Amino acid sequence: MKKLINKPEDFIRENLEGMAAAHPDFIKVNYEPAFVYRADAPIQGKVAIISGGGSGHEPMHAGFVGMGMLDAACPGEVFTSPTPDQMLEAAKRVDGGAGILCIVKNYSGDVMNFEMATELARSEGIRVLNILIDDDVAVKDSLYTQGRRGVGTTVLAEKICGAAAQQGYDLQKIADLCRFVNINGRSMGMALTSCTVPARMTPTFELGDREIEMGIGIHGEPGRQRKSLTSADEITEMLALSIIEDSPYTRTVREWDEEQGEWMDVELIDPLFQQGDRVLAFVNSMGGTPISELYIIYRKLAEICEKKGLQIVRNLIGPYITSLDMQGCSITLLKLDDELIRLWDAPVKTPSLQWGV
Amino acid sequence: MKKLINKPEDFIRENLEGMAAAHPDFIKVNYEPAFVYRADAPIQGKVAIISGGGSGHEPMHAGFVGMGMLDAACPGEVFTSPTPDQMLEAAKRVDGGAGILCIVKNYSGDVMNFEMATELARSEGIRVLNILIDDDVAVKDSLYTQGRRGVGTTVLAEKICGAAAQQGYDLQKIADLCRFVNINGRSMGMALTSCTVPARMTPTFELGDREIEMGIGIHGEPGRQRKSLTSADEITEMLALSIIEDSPYTRTVREWDEEQGEWMDVELIDPLFQQGDRVLAFVNSMGGTPISELYIIYRKLAEICEKKGLQIVRNLIGPYITSLDMQGCSITLLKLDDELIRLWDAPVKTPSLQWGV
Numbered sequence: 001m002k003k004l005i006n007k008p009e010d011f012i013r014e015n016l017e018g019m020a021a022a023h024p025d026f027i028k029v030n031y032e033p034a035f036v037y038r039a040d041a042p043i044q045g046k047v048a049i050i051s052g053g054g055s056g057h058e059p060m061h062a063g064f065v066g067m068g069m070l071d072a073a074c075p076g077e078v079f080t081s082p083t084p085d086q087m088l089e090a091a092k093r094v095d096g097g098a099g100i101l102c103i104v105k106n107y108s109g110d111v112m113n114f115e116m117a118t119e120l121a122r123s124e125g126i127r128v129l130n131i132l133i134d135d136d137v138a139v140k141d142s143l144y145t146q147g148r149r150g151v152g153t154t155v156l157a158e159k160i161c162g163a164a165a166q167q168g169y170d171l172q173k174i175a176d177l178c179r180f181v182n183i184n185g186r187s188m189g190m191a192l193t194s195c196t197v198p199a200r201m202t203p204t205f206e207l208g209d210r211e212i213e214m215g216i217g218i219h220g221e222p223g224r225q226r227k228s229l230t231s232a233d234e235i236t237e238m239l240a241l242s243i244i245e246d247s248p249y250t251r252t253v254r255e256w257d258e259e260q261g262e263w264m265d266v267e268l269i270d271p272l273f274q275q276g277d278r279v280l281a282f283v284n285s286m287g288g289t290p291i292s293e294l295y296i297i298y299r300k301l302a303e304i305c306e307k308k309g310l311q312i313v314r315n316l317i318g319p320y321i322t323s324l325d326m327q328g329c330s331i332t333l334l335k336l337d338d339e340l341i342r343l344w345d346a347p348v349k350t351p352s353l354q355w356g357v
Numbered sequence: 358m359k360k361l362i363n364k365p366e367d368f369i370r371e372n373l374e375g376m377a378a379a380h381p382d383f384i385k386v387n388y389e390p391a392f393v394y395r396a397d398a399p400i401q402g403k404v405a406i407i408s409g410g411g412s413g414h415e416p417m418h419a420g421f422v423g424m425g426m427l428d429a430a431c432p433g434e435v436f437t438s439p440t441p442d443q444m445l446e447a448a449k450r451v452d453g454g455a456g457i458l459c460i461v462k463n464y465s466g467d468v469m470n471f472e473m474a475t476e477l478a479r480s481e482g483i484r485v486l487n488i489l490i491d492d493d494v495a496v497k498d499s500l501y502t503q504g505r506r507g508v509g510t511t512v513l514a515e516k517i518c519g520a521a522a523q524q525g526y527d528l529q530k531i532a533d534l535c536r537f538v539n540i541n542g543r544s545m546g547m548a549l550t551s552c553t554v555p556a557r558m559t560p561t562f563e564l565g566d567r568e569i570e571m572g573i574g575i576h577g578e579p580g581r582q583r584k585s586l587t588s589a590d591e592i593t594e595m596l597a598l599s600i601i602e603d604s605p606y607t608r609t610v611r612e613w614d615e616e617q618g619e620w621m622d623v624e625l626i627d628p629l630f631q632q633g634d635r636v637l638a639f640v641n642s643m644g645g646t647p648i649s650e651l652y653i654i655y656r657k658l659a660e661i662c663e664k665k666g667l668q669i670v671r672n673l674i675g676p677y678i679t680s681l682d683m684q685g686c687s688i689t690l691l692k693l694d695d696e697l698i699r700l701w702d703a704p705v706k707t708p709s710l711q712w713g714v
Contacts, residue, residue, distance in 0.1 A: 004549070298379050
């Protein structure tokens with residue numbers, strides 16, 4: 001395997017140094033501990049949005065820091081949760097007095113470390129709420145996960161909640177919004193090839209010359225099944241129908257209850273997709289798949305949605321939540337209402353997502 | 358090799374169908390002959406900008422059709438020039454009475470077919486000027502090229518000339534501007550892996566497990582040298598110094614002379630980069646290289662430019678002119694003046710490049 005890197009141990013720092021050099025008007029980088037934050041933070045009176053997770057999914061999350069999206073992103077080592085001190089220091093840097101929403105992908109390490117960071121921040125007088133994203137319909141539990149994994153809906157939640165924060169929503173309202181986005185978003189991915197972690201330089205998993213992995217995780221975790229390579233149309237159909245025809249999904253998540261001052265169990269149930277729903281269709285590259293192939297996937301997805309009575313009213317097509325150099329794609333469908341559409345359309349200016357300004 | 362495609366012979370059409378389905382607000386697609394055009398074309402009184410070339414370099418060119426950039430793009434078969442009838446029909450569709458500038462990458466087939474299309478359009482009363490892009494410092498002549506190949510500067514020329522057209526520049530002024538961008542832009546690329554053309558499904562060229570190709574062409578044409586894999590920093594240095602320390606480059610190109618009513622030879626000389634120059638730095642993925650690695654390249658490029666006294670005042674980082682699934686990158690430096698900066702910053706709204714709106 002070959003990569004454009006220097007020493008593997010410098011991969012993340014040098015990536016951040018490159019971002020800092022490229023986008024001084026959007027972002028700044030703190031290196032010890034590592035986090036990327038809005039150049040104009042803290043913004044007094046605005047709820048701050050923080051996300052983070054293992055590196056290797058670029059541009060998520062650091063590429064989404066900026067006006068109308070994240071206030072800070074905390075990158076862990078490759079495919080490894082960031083540590084609580086990263087989130088704590090980021091929270092202190094971007095807190096504008098209106099509280100902080102942490103958008104957390106449902107992986108055990110991330111969940112635990114964000115909860116610890118939340119408690120540390122609270123002990124320093126900063127209001128923090130955490131909302132989990134667990135949108136991957138592929139598997140119930142996984143290598144690093146209790147319950148479903150958090151994948152593509154994370155990008156959409158960061159955009160929508162970032163817009164809400166920019167427009168002055170308060171912390172509780174943004175937390176409710178983020179939970180609403182999560183239960184209305186569902187995703188599934190697939191891999192043509194493995195990814196290769198820089199520190200190892202051997203493929204994370206083996207996949208035959210004519211094999212694909214359906215339901216792949218963004219760290220190369222096993223999916224639902226290994227299949228023979230088939231057409232883009234059949235792959236799209238398998239992904240899209242897994243999402244659209246998914247059963248009701250009920251789970252209990254831990255969220256901080258501000259009134260009670262303690263962690264409470266909250267039961268979440270995803271609504272089903274129904275004829276007439278308006279959706280955002282997100283076709284994502286796993287990193288190594290070029291955009292020409294994504295449009296071939298989108299073509300079939302649009303046809304399937306039309307047949308199923310789902311109206312695609314917004315879309316996002318490109319590499320946004322990746323798995324290093326993995327070839328493959330994922331599909332996310334998010335049920336939209338007028339408020340989500342308005343927030344999706346709102347101006348955003350980050351290194352990797354920009355419109356309206 | 359595995360790809361997300363259906364039948365290889367449907368690759369381009371299905372890619373276009375996906376684009377049409379995804380971006381009906383930006384673009385429309387004509388299939389026989391194939392071209393992508395602005396949904397709001399023709400725009401009366403505005404110069405129209407057309408580009409095109411072989412497919413396989415997505416998002417270039419179709420992803421750059423829209424407000425502030427291209428009026429139409431003509432995709433050929435993969436790595437194969439479009440035919441004159443594509444350009445002619447596109448010209449007729451987007452002509453708003455103020456003439457058409459064709460931005461042509463310097464490959465023999467493209468040059469010949471765009472010249473033929475120009476003559477056909479003129480015979481139908483449409484004013485057309487062609488400007489060549491030949492910015493690749495890697496090799497003097499190449500597999501498909503007399504003189505230098507046209508690569509990354511094409512993207513920048515399309516953005517800048519598109520903005521000029523949007524702002525009401527006349528045809529001659531835009532042609533002069535495009536020529537100016539071309540002589541002020543220089544590029545070089547490299548490959549970690551080959552690309553694979555869908556119709557063949559075997560790599561276009563062989564590259565060993567520890568080998569890289571410096572100066573690769575965007576169709577996999579041989580570059581300057583094959584080397585052992587080295588660090589991102591050394592690769593960046595080789596690319597950047599090849600560009601910055603390039604000798605003066607003189608060549609004669611054919612351009613249509615409207616006053617004389619015939620093709621004339623024009624001598625072009627590229628100015629050298631000099632201390633104090635302001636530049637746009639463009640770090641491009643060949644398709645399979647993720648953005649994390651591009652930032653590692655950018656980091657070193659910024660350091661080299663600073664040492665050389667070049668001030669990076671704008672940048673573009675991502676997959677914009679690709680070679681299917683090839684892993685690797687290219688660097689383009691474009692010397693900027695106030696006018697180019699203003700036009701670069703102007704609003705653009707296309708499927709793959711968007712800001713300011």
